Amino acid sequence: MDGAPLVGNEEGGGAGGSTQPEGRAAASGAQQKPLCLIVLGMAGSGKTTFVQRLTAHLYAKERPPYVINLDPAVHEVPFPANIDIRDTVNYKEVMKQYGLGPNGGIVTSLNLFATRFDQVMKFIEKKYVLIDTPGQIEVFTWSASGTIITEALASSFPCVVVYVMDTSRSVNPVTFMSNMLYACSILYKTKLPFIVIMNKTDIIDHSFAVEWMQDFEAFQDALNQETSYVSNLTRSMSLVLDEFYSSLRVVGVSAITGSGLDELFVQVSEAAKEYETLTSNIMESKLLNPW
Amino acid sequence: MPRFAQLVMGPAGSGKSTYCSTLVQHAETIGRSVQVVNLDPAAEHFHYPVMADIRELIQVDDVMEDDSLRFGPNGGLVFCMEYFANNFDWLEECLGHVDDDYILFDCPGQIELYTHLPVMKQLVEKLQQWEFRVCGVFLVDSQFMVETFKFISGVLAALSAMTSLEIPQVNIMTKMDLLSHKAKKEIEKYLDPDMYSMMEDNALGLRSKKFKKLTKAICGLIDDYSMVRFLPFDRTDEEGMNIVLQHIDFSIQYGEDLEFKEPRETEEEPSNANYDDFFQDKVDD
Numbered sequence: 001m002d003g004a005p006l007v008g009n010e011e012g013g014g015a016g017g018s019t020q021p022e023g024r025a026a027a028s029g030a031q032q033k034p035l036c037l038i039v040l041g042m043a044g045s046g047k048t049t050f051v052q053r054l055t056a057h058l059y060a061k062e063r064p065p066y067v068i069n070l071d072p073a074v075h076e077v078p079f080p081a082n083i084d085i086r087d088t089v090n091y092k093e094v095m096k097q098y099g100l101g102p103n104g105g106i107v108t109s110l111n112l113f114a115t116r117f118d119q120v121m122k123f124i125e126k127k128y129v130l131i132d133t134p135g136q137i138e139v140f141t142w143s144a145s146g147t148i149i150t151e152a153l154a155s156s157f158p159c160v161v162v163y164v165m166d167t168s169r170s171v172n173p174v175t176f177m178s179n180m181l182y183a184c185s186i187l188y189k190t191k192l193p194f195i196v197i198m199n200k201t202d203i204i205d206h207s208f209a210v211e212w213m214q215d216f217e218a219f220q221d222a223l224n225q226e227t228s229y230v231s232n233l234t235r236s237m238s239l240v241l242d243e244f245y246s247s248l249r250v251v252g253v254s255a256i257t258g259s260g261l262d263e264l265f266v267q268v269s270e271a272a273k274e275y276e277t278l279t280s281n282i283m284e285s286k287l288l289n290p291w
Numbered sequence: 292m293p294r295f296a297q298l299v300m301g302p303a304g305s306g307k308s309t310y311c312s313t314l315v316q317h318a319e320t321i322g323r324s325v326q327v328v329n330l331d332p333a334a335e336h337f338h339y340p341v342m343a344d345i346r347e348l349i350q351v352d353d354v355m356e357d358d359s360l361r362f363g364p365n366g367g368l369v370f371c372m373e374y375f376a377n378n379f380d381w382l383e384e385c386l387g388h389v390d391d392d393y394i395l396f397d398c399p400g401q402i403e404l405y406t407h408l409p410v411m412k413q414l415v416e417k418l419q420q421w422e423f424r425v426c427g428v429f430l431v432d433s434q435f436m437v438e439t440f441k442f443i444s445g446v447l448a449a450l451s452a453m454t455s456l457e458i459p460q461v462n463i464m465t466k467m468d469l470l471s472h473k474a475k476k477e478i479e480k481y482l483d484p485d486m487y488s489m490m491e492d493n494a495l496g497l498r499s500k501k502f503k504k505l506t507k508a509i510c511g512l513i514d515d516y517s518m519v520r521f522l523p524f525d526r527t528d529e530e531g532m533n534i535v536l537q538h539i540d541f542s543i544q545y546g547e548d549l550e551f552k553e554p555r556e557t558e559e560e561p562s563n564a565n566y567d568d569f570f571q572d573k574v575d576d
Contacts, residue, residue: 042402042403042406042407043365043369043401043403044365044369044403044407099335101333101334101335101351101352102351102352102355102364102367102368103303103333103364103400104335105364107303107304135364135365136303136364136365136400136401136403137402137403138302138400138401139303141302142302142303142304142305142431142432142448143303143304147435166407169407174454174455175406177454178405178406178451178452178455179451181447181448181451181454182402182447182448182451184447185443185444185445185446185447185448185451186444188440188441188443188444188447189440189441189444191440233516234454236512236516237454237512239508240505240508240509240512243504243505243508244505247505
């Protein structure tokens with residue numbers, strides 16, 4: 001790791017050519033701050049493909065996003081990244097130098113990057129910022145650096161968590177519940193507006209999931225057919241989840257075909273509004289409780 | 292005669308391997324025999340001798356280097372675990388069949404293995420077929436729990452794992468010895484949580500009605516089901532470790548049908564040159 005500051009790779013992202021006038025707002029601190037979409041999800045859920053699709057979609061709407069890749073171990077990044085952690089940190093070198101295995105390598109790479117993250121933030125502009133996170137979710141959600149990066153972003157820009165789920169793997173109600181509990185755990189960790197993306201709708205339609213989220217009894221029936229494990233506990237957990245669902249934003253998407261994206265952006269602007277309310281609430285409460 | 296297993300799980304960096312080595316040492320001091328099996332194909336190195344190591348069967352590095360497969364670290368791990376699931380007889384051979392075995396299975400961290408892949412569930416079923424009583428032990432780094440919302444996040448992650456495995460589970464907060472004095476006091480609130488008062492303290496932090504209702508529902512759950520609570524783990528505190536062990540033993544009913552056994556002698560002199568004591572023990576079994 002040399003001492004040179006990070007350089008934003010502007011050429012990579014500006015394929016569209018012109019910078020939007022609102023892009024400079026981040027520097028001037030004036031009106032529209034860029035909205036950050038932090039894309040989280042389990043490995044294999046389709047985060048990177050989703051970011052790729054989202055990027056293409058935004059380019060088509062002439063709103064090229066600012067894209068950041070935070071996965072140090074990915075082979076190829078299929079979208080033009082403005083900032084790529086791999087430019088700053090060489091994951092294989094890190095493993096070698098510190099004698100780490102692959103997981104240790106990813107976490108350490110992220111740690112190294114987090115120390116420079118304030119520099120990254122100076123470059124952020126455009127209307128939308130997309131952040132692709134490492135494949136294994138806990139490397140980001142259960143690590144100090146993941147937390148640092150998320151909190152740094154959230155304190156400077158409106159942020160929304162986009163949680164990508166593999167719909168085809170969630171048809172089993174037990175898996176579904178397990179996955180939703182985990183999503184809920186991330187909601188509590190980040191405390192940010194939350195959108196669940198049921199991805200891979202090209203393989204299977206997500207209406208079963210919507211039904212489970214809207215009809216508690218339907219979910220319980222499906223669950224009872226699968227398992228009798230501590231049924232009181234699972235029933236109580238379903239009730240907790242029911243509460244979670246009632247205010248959850250869910251969009252069915254196929255990153256491959258691109259379906260669902262318009263609906264997604266409707267939800268994104270709703271979520272952005274929620275962020276505004278949240279910040280003003282926190283400001284207020286801080287005034288009431290200065291410590 | 293049943294055998295006993297702990298499946299040691301938790302996010303990366305939560306301290307699973309340290310937990311295993313500490314527990315093994317602790318067990319020795321109270322005259323019990325505890326062994327460890329490493330099931331993490333991406334593990335680096337350990338501080339303890341293991342009974343079996345999945346890396347002898349298959350290693351993530353080798354998988355990732357294989358040109359025909361071209362996997363990244365996650366794909367590599369999934370491949371290893373699925374390979375393992377197709378070769379349980381390897382594990383069966385390593386475990387042998389000693390009655391009254393008490394074995395810790397040091398598992399990989401990735402949550403996908405518990406929620407999306409059937410491999411961990413298959414392992415549990417296999418172990419149960421081999422007459423093991425299995426308890427899940429879910430570890431979370433206490434440094435990540437020092438605040439109401441984060442604590443709840445930890446509880447939910449533990450529940451997420453619990454739901455998919457369908458075995459008794461004990462949740463542990465690790466690295467308590469690394470907490471500052473202030474943080475320790477904070478965490479103590481969550482160890483025997485009177486959740487409702489905790490909620491009131493943070494009423495100002497609960498920014499919206501929706502969060503309030505959800506938090507209330509979760510607190511109710513924690514209150515009603517002690518299984519969901521966390522135990523502290525401080526590797527410098529023998530008493531605390533005893534408590535953890537007792538909880539786990541209780542959940543798998545260890546000790547209920549033990550035959551009376553001579554306690555193992557702790558070695559105070561250099562070991563007997565022809566290992567008489569060692570062989571003597573074996574014969575008595």
